Amino acid sequence: MSDSAMPVTAQTLAGAVRAAFGTDQRVVSLTRLPGGSRKGAYRLRLADDSTAVAYVWDDAENYWPDSGPGNDDADPFAPATGHALFESAHRHLRAVDVRIPELYLSDDTHTYFPADLAIVEDIRGPGLATILRERAQRATPIMDRLAAALDRMHAQTSPAFGRPSAIARGRLPDAESCEELVFDRARTDLAEAADREPSIAAAHDRLAEALAALRAAVAPRTRYALIHGELGPEHVLVDAHDEPVLIDIEGLMFFDAEWEHVFLRLRYEDYYSHLQSRDLDDARMAFYSLAMHLSLVAGPLRLLDGDFTDRGAMRGIIDHNLGKALRFAA
Known part of the structure; x- marks a missing residue:
């Protein structure tokens, strides 16, 4: 700094x-x-x-x-x-x-x-977000190459979870597992979102019950994959050879691959079939889906407390994930 x-x-x-x-x-x-x-x-x-x-x-x-x-x-x-x-x-x-x-x-x-x-x-030219929106025919081989890159990342595993630099220094999370960490974080996100969004406040108890039930269905795990953590299309550039180039990489960590895939499924929608893996645990995917939606409500709300300039985009993220989260309370 x-x-x-x-x-x-x-x-x-x-x-x-x-x-x-x-x-x-x-x-x-x-x-x-x-x-x-x-x-x-x-x-x-x-x-x-x-x-x-x-x-x-x-x-x-x-x-x-x-x-x-x-x-x-x-x-x-x-x-x-x-x-x-x-x-x-x-x-x-x-x-x-x-x-x-x-x-x-x-x-x-x-x-x-x-x-x-x-x-x-400097990677020039349209990024992946633009290509997915405007050049669908070009997108297919790029998405397949992105899937191969993710496979190479996720094949790298660790018996500990966390950021690689912290793990190397013996600094590990207080939580005993990824799911415990996500559960604690999701309850905090739920409480913060309920303080600011009336629809979340009205559904708070039902969402808390859904979180607990989904968490209880997750079985233990002892190895963790290398994941980007926030690999939306805006964090993938495309070079002159149509190779995907990952940026905003500071959040890289060893964690459950399901956390990555829940985010990918949310952000890539119709193109997620190119990235989908068969080696995912359904119970973790369900639990992490609700936790991710709550995170993508509470996080942008915190950002809007400051002077972030693109407030309309943040509000759009909030509203989209608000609707997804509330389905778990139905």
């Missing part, structure tokens, strides 16, 4: 660009990319007309309340922000041959800018 507030400009990133690309290189123009609620992403156009992207982890770029560096990284659901999580995730995904932007410069010493910084490959 930052030592002091400094605007992100061609001038303030000049030293970082020279370190990444050579002393003759300079920034001609800089544009902040849309989206992103925990870090700033800026497209840099360089003197030779090439481009790159700068990631900046600064308090000024973080729209989420209470998600600074003091959060416990042993909790895989703590806010996924920061240079250390990015570097760890980058290493793990490269190790399993999953396509991510090339890393040109990584600095958490604040040598070049008074905030943690990375400069990465």
Whole structure:
């Protein structure tokens, strides 16, 4: 995080660009990319007309309340922000041959800018969200390649769950299992959502009963898969060879693959058949579905407490998941 507030400009990133690309290189123009609620992403156009992207982890770029560096990284659901999580995730995904932007410069010493910084490959062209919406014929082979990448990730397992960097340091979640952690989190999400949404408040007791019943049906497990955790279409870019490129990777963790698949099923809808796995536990899928919907109501409501700019999109996420959650209370 930052030592002091400094605007992100061609001038303030000049030293970082020279370190990444050579002393003759300079920034001609800089544009902040849309989206992103925990870090700033800026497209840099360089003197030779090439481009790159700068990631900046600064308090000024973080729209989420209470998600600074003091959060416990042993909790895989703590806010996924920061240079250390990015570097760890980058290493793990490269190790399993999953396509991510090339890393040109990584600095958490604040040598070049008074905030943690990375400069990465710029993947141009339409992202997967646009392709799914506008170019369905092109989407099929890309989705199949994304499925293969997910298979490689999920084949990497650990006897412990949590963020890889935390596990490596022996820092494990307090919960004894993924389902226990999800259950505790879902009850918190339910309570917070009930405080702000009258329809959730009216159904609170029935939703709490549904959560408990679904949790009770989940059998124990002792190995966990490497998952992205929030792999919506907006977190998949597509390179010039139609290879899917994963971004916003800081939330990478060892966890139940069902948690990933519940999110994928929710976000990809008609295209989920390309990603669907036969090695999933139905009881976990049902339990995690309700927990995920509650999370996607409570989380965006927390975000709207701040000054996040795209409030209409967040409200849309809330309303969609509100309806899905309430079906469990019927």
